[in-house]
Amino acid sequence: MTRKLKVAVVGLGVGRSHILDGYLPNKDRFEVAVLCDRDEARLKACGEEFAIGNLVTEYDALLGMEDIDIIDVCTPPGTHKDLILAALKAGKHVICEKPLVGSLADIDDMLDAESRSTGRVMPIMQYRYKEGVQKARRLIELGIAGKPYLATCETHWHRTSEYYEKPWRGNWEDALGGTLMNHAIHTNDLLFYLLGPVRSLFARIATRVNRIEVEDCASVSVELTCGAIAAVTATTGSIDEVSRIRLCFENVTIESDSRPYCRPGAADWRFTPANDAVAEEIEKALADFTPPPLGFAGQMQDFHRAICNKTPLPVTLADARQSLDFATACYWSAKTYSAVALPIMADHPFYNGWQKAF
CATH class of the missing domain: 3.30.360.10 (Dihydrodipicolinate Reductase; domain 2)
Structure with missing residues (x-):
């Protein structure tokens, strides 16, 4: 019998697409049990659309819900790091939309946190x-x-x-x-x-x-x-x-x-x-x-298999780091008018981000 994983979806813009195109096609594998959004009108509308009664406006409320296996983060990119780290500290698995974070230092912090948590992080690359x-x-x-x-x-x-x-x-x-x-x-x-x-x-x-x-x-x-x-x-x-x-x-x-x-x-x-x-x-x-099942449906299916079988995730933090390494090099190259060799290391000027440089 397939084990159902319970999901809390946070941010109901693209989060709504995750439900429609990712979780509903895998309804034997996932139950979307909680919705979270600070826009109360949108929260209520999604709750009614998907017949989900557990609606919260504060993210911290999810961290103490023992029956929640996965927190799916679909909020603006600048909020991702703190939300993911809090979820890992609470022992939750995390699915997160792109871009994951804004610096290689941030993703290295996340890799360290994942290594010390029972939770695992899957970036979305559908x-x-x-x-x-x-x-x-x-x-x-x-x-x-x-x-x-x-x-x-x-x-x-x-x-x-x-x-x-x-x-x-x-x-x-x-x-x-x-x-x-x-x-x-x-x-x-x-x-x-x-x-x-x-x-x-x-x-x-x-x-x-x-x-x-x-x-x-x-x-x-x-x-x-x-x-x-x-x-x-x-x-x-x-x-x-x-x-x-x-x-x-x-x-x-x-x-x-x-x-x-x-x-x-x-x-x-x-x-x-x-x-x-x-x-x-x-x-x-x-x-x-x-x-494979297309888009979100295929990635969520493989995520379920990996969590239940304790096998490698279909998309990992290392994959997200590769994309972030590319972006970091691009912004440094554009800023300095120079060719850049990869990977970017911890002593690089943009290792901690480039956002304040432009």
Whole structure:
């Protein structure tokens, strides 16, 4: 019999999406038992929508609820660290939306806290749970794709001033960063997920689209540890919205669907083989492929399995650290007009964050 884990969802903006797309498809694995939000009207509306009667406005109330297994943090990024550390101290498992925190020092503190807690932390990286991504990863891992040459990674979205009427979205303290941290983070994670870690980069950022503190345009030249080079670009000033990854390998070119948001990774990725023999290898490799549940549903399913079986989490704090390492290097490169080698170490000027430097 499957053990049900009880969840408290905190922050009912994206938290509502977690319920709809993550927990309800896994209702035999999870029970959303408590909702928490300081907006009482939104709290009441979500409680009625999902027939959840336990509604609280104060986060601390969740920490003493012994029957709660998981706290799902969906609040603005600047609040994440304190909420996660409090949950770990209380022995709760944590699921948290991106970006996790705003410095490598913060995530190292979190790794230390996790090592001393019975709770574990899973950052949300739901783009990995798409059919196209999993097919691409299989071809790469089996060696069919061959030597990686070059990649492009585009997150070109459209955001008007109305989007920034929630003031936390446009400032360094609350949002922790701009389009690199809050829009491109998922697409960029797919680049690392498929090609591995970054060795070095050179970045430019600018604020050209809206009157905000943080960057809304970015261009990064990347060298990966595997030897491939990549161009990563992001903006909130694209009228035609695109999220796209294109990977050029020795034996196959892999290209994602270009539609934005959760679309990168969907079933209609293109795999262009070098010749008929490679095409046959691809067909054989994917003949028995079974796609995972999409998006939040797939990640929550694997999280449940990992917690109940005490196996590695599907996405870890180490994965989130890799994304944060990339962002830290980007901001330092843009600030100093210099190439940056990764990983960033504790003696780096931006190890404790970059938010006060811009």
